[in-house]
Amino acid sequence: MAESDTLGDSDRRNFLIKVTSVVGGAGAVAACLPFVASMNPSSDVLAKAKTEFDLSGMNPGDMRTVAWQGKPVFILRRTQEQIKEMEASDGGLDPEPDQKRAKQPEWLVVVGVCTHMGCVPNKEGPGWTCHCHGSQYDDSGRVIRGPAPKNLEVPPYRFIAADKIVIGEA
Secondary structure (H helix, E strand, O other), rough: OOHHHHHHHHHHHHHHHHHHHHHHHHHHHHHHHHHHHHHOOHHHHHOOOOOOOOOOOOOOOEEEEEEEEOEEEEEEEEOOOHHHHHHHOOOOOOOOHHHHHHOOOEEEEEEEEOOOOOOEEEEEOOOOOOOOOOOOOOOOOOOOOOOOOOOOOOOOOOEEEEEEEEEEOO
């Protein structure tokens, strides 16, 4: 009879070890949840995650600047001459076809931050000029002169209507 009591004690011990392990694991997960939840973006960050912009008031040649994630974004409605000129050129220092940069030839959307030192370039004549260090970009946002190593960034965006875009969603 001593052997059956020993087997019963062994089974009981194994059961208690398993239950204790499961309860301890669940407690560890429950303790970690607040820490993991604190790593999610806050509501103010989520509010800046995307920007909707109405294009209806813009004429060919007009440019508007909107804020997205704390950065300026240039929206340029290009003229037919600008489109033809940009499609004929592959850019300068960082070659990239215009068709890859503009989802619709008429509309160019780029982050207005110089890729050299983070300054905001000014729209002057054809393209943009960064007066801090002399970088110049064409009307496709491609760097054509200066110390800037890369083209202006094209943010993720999509057209939700013929006259409305959302920046921050592809």
